[in-house]
Amino acid sequence: MLQIRPIPAFDDNYIWLITREGHTGACVVDPGDAAPVEAVLQREGLQLDTVFITHHHFDHVGGLARLIERYAPLVYGPDNPAIAGIGQALHAGDAITLFGAEFRILEVPGHTLDHIAYFHPGNAPVLFCGDTLFAGGCGRLFEGTPATMYASLLSLAKLPPQTRVYCAHEYTLANLRFARAVEPGNSALADRERRARQLRENAEPTVPSTIAEELATNPFLRCEAASVIDSLRTAARLQGTRAEEVFASVRAWKDSF
Secondary structure, three states: OEEEEEEEEOOOEEEEEEEEOOOOEEEEEOOOOHHHHHHHHHHHOOEEEEEEOOOOOHHHHOOHHHHHHHHOOEEEEEOOOOOOOOOEEEOOOOEEEEOOEEEEEEEOOOOOOOOEEEEEOOOOOEEEEEOOEEOOEEOOOOOOOHHHHHHHHHHHHOOOOOOEEEEOEOOHHHHHHHHHHHOOOOHHHHHHHHHHHHHHHOOOOOOOEEHHHHHHHOHHHOOOOHHHHHHHHHOOOOOOOOHHHHHHHHHHHHHOO
């Protein structure tokens, strides 16, 4: 069984630490800052031998050069030569193995065009999705179109409902405040917001969520729900009723919320 823990970085990033009982090796996902990673590795006597990168933004790769210099890990990442240090470039359909666990690679462009995600199937499926799908939200469209991002989100929405979703930021409360504006009558969303607020009051992360939870409460995955469409229409924000047009409407609303 993989053990997954957050290493907080910057104001709201999570660098995910993956270990396995009985192993001294470790993997980190999206190390934007080397210092907190080094501190955990030293404290726990771990050796960094693998790194997963989801996309090229600095808060996800900024610590990579220093970690490579010190630990020489195998670095997996998207096929983007702008990311220095990638040892094995990955594409949709590729599979890699970490501590005996298989991870399948999904291409999920939208936030950036090079964005990939790492999915471990099985009885306890796991998804590392960077800045594509957030708890209660999704990433901004820095490089892709709404149609591109919506297609990427749909590919994640089709994963098993029990899949644990490890995104890279603690944006949940802000995302859920917006989601409540879109769907004020969604009782599952109200319950989720209460739970998330309690977690943060106890200084605990709200991540991971699950695909099932996102399908029930995340407006970016609910673009075919009548409640979302009606809310956009009432707010005079609806750009069209096709799902990708609804998504574009929700994203534009969130950008100015």
